[in-house]
Amino acid sequence: MAVPESYRLWVGLGCRHGTTRSTIELALQEICQAHHLAEASIAGIATIDAKATESGLLDLCRDRGWILRLFTAELLRSVAVPTPAATVDRQVGTPSVAEAAALLASAAQQLRVPKQILRFPDRAEAVTIAIAQVDREVMER
Numbered sequence: 549m550a551v552p553e554s555y556r557l558w559v560g561l562g563c564r565h566g567t568t569r570s571t572i573e574l575a576l577q578e579i580c581q582a583h584h585l586a587e588a589s590i591a592g593i594a595t596i597d598a599k600a601t602e603s604g605l606l607d608l609c610r611d612r613g614w615i616l617r618l619f620t621a622e623l624l625r626s627v628a629v630p631t632p633a634a635t636v637d638r639q640v641g642t643p644s645v646a647e648a649a650a651l652l653a654s655a656a657q658q659l660r661v662p663k664q665i666l667r668f669p670d671r672a673e674a675v676t677i678a679i680a681q682v683d684r685e686v687m688e689r
Contacts, residue, residue: 560650562676569604575666575675594653624648646678654680
C-alpha cells in the first residue's frame, strides 16, 4: 500500500458528460495503484468548467472532502502539455483537459503521472487522468 503524501496530489480529470461517480472512483483507484500513490494524498480534482454540474464528480469531491478546481478552456489552452489531443480540442476548445488542469491546479512544472485514458470492459464510460504533485501540503481542505 502506498503511503499518503499529505494532500499533495492534484488529479486532472477529463470525462464525457454523465460519467458516473463509480467510474471516476474506479479510474482513480487504478491509476493510484498502478503508480503507487495513495488516494488519501489527493488534495483535489481539477477539470474544465463545463464539468461544473456533473453530479458524479461533484458528489465524489464532496464526500471525499476534495477541492474541485474548474478552469476555462481558454486558460487550459494556454498550458503546454506533453500529450495534446486534436479531438479534445475540437470537442471542448482546448487540446488538453486532464494534463493542463493538473498543472494549473498544482502550479507544478511537470506531471507525476502523464495523461492516462482508462476504459473498462463493462462500462461505456472512459476517464482521462493526469496527476501533478505540489511541494507543500495543500491546507485549504
